[in-house]
């Protein structure tokens with residue numbers, strides 16, 4: 228996916244509070260027909276615009292209720308929505324319509340072209356006010372009083388615009404099998420979007436992209452575009468292939484606008500039965516573009532030959548300042564048998580031997596991190612997940628499991644005293660990692 232197509236793929240768009248929901252059925256149908264007409268007139272309207280139109284269609288038109296549009300009646304239908312002299316109280320519709328078109332096509336010159344098309348139906352004074360709306364979409368100034376009735380849609384457009392104007396921060400995640408790469412991706416996103424398993428699991432590259440705000444939908448671009456993919460779709464490797472998945476990332480580190488991020492999940496490199504996994508990931512390390520690489524170490528399997536070999540490979544192939552080392556699964560440690568300090572020091576020692584100067588190792592529990600975010604967002608937890616969550620809350624309240632003490636890269640946010648989930652995110656290592664990845668002072 229390139230350019231515009233990629234930007235459209237990561238835009239958020241919520242129709243839940245759309246003003247037309249309250250309109251009469253006949254009006255909704257006419258509105259949809261008009262929307263479809265203007266969008267279809269745009270050059271290069273692609274799969275994305277059509278997928279969005281289907282969502283509008285689902286909201287506005289009941290299945291058995293479409294009007295046959297002909298060259299004869301089209302103009303009068305458009306007129307009735309854009310400027311109906313018999314129903315002057317409907318003047319707001321053309322503004323909502325313009326916002327909807329802008330949200331779908333996004334591109335400035337295309338929006339201006341639609342504006343020109345629409346002006347044919349308006350007098351000079353009406354044209355001027357429409358112009359105020361269009362220019363308002365492209366600023367961040369206070370919305371004028373007379374356009375406040377379209378505030379929700381204008382706001383969505385502006386958020387998308389500011390979000391997509393940013394450069395994408397690309398982060399590739401790599402490790403041996405089952406270190407918790409996909410779980411860490413779920414933790415960073417705060418949702419179960421990547422498939423995880425105790426067995427060799429991720430078999431392809433998967434690209435997870437942030438969206439500017441939560442609109443409740445996960446976009447999947449595999450062989451086809453799907454703007455409302457389900458959990459079942461996402462867990463089906465055949466459906467995903469080497470796909471792109473876009474969803475709003477729930478993060479403890481906020482910026483305005485939220486960072487435009489792409490997390491690249493890769494297969495584990497040491498599978499003996501699936502040697503192609505290692506080949507694929509090594510190829511991606513060379514060919515993909517990324518700003519940072521997260522190397523995940525499984526704290527339960529440290530210092531194996533396979534680990535040292537892969538660390539050496541990374542140290543030779545990837546610029547050192549790009550690599551962030553994460554020590555995962557620390558929730559599994561038992562304070563009587565295992566020492567977090569010794570494990571971190573052991574990893575640091577290996578890294579020093581490979582030539583990394585003063586390496587930082589981020590200790591974490593990716594699994595608990597995910598549960599924290601799910602809980603924070605009132606998501607359903609299974610009985611097992613709820614039990615594990617309760618157990619980890621207790622465990623991580625103990626002083627020896629406060630993973631934030633191993634880092635001096637950030638200061639604990641003051642809100643953590645009142646916000647239980649934020650405090651837990653700090654203690655389980657998630658906050659420190661998010662901070663260094665996309666909020667930290669080194670960016």
Ligand SMILES: Nc1nc2c(ncn2[C@@H]2O[C@H](COP(=O)(O)OP(=O)(O)OP(=O)(O)O)[C@@H](O)[C@H]2O)c(=O)[nH]1
Pocket residue numbers: 402403404405406407408409410411422423424425426427428429430493494495496555556557558559591592593594595
């Ligand atoms: N206890 C614990 N288990 C974890 C953690 N992170 C991952 N796991 C478990 O480890 C197993 C492997 O996790 P995945 O996220 O699928 O690992 P992966 O690195 O993506 O594996 P591949 O894609 O096969 O290379 C799963 O059973 C996870 O539930 C963690 O922080 N704590």
Ligand SMILES: [Mg+2]
Pocket residue numbers: 408409410422423428429492493494495
């Ligand atoms: Mg995986």
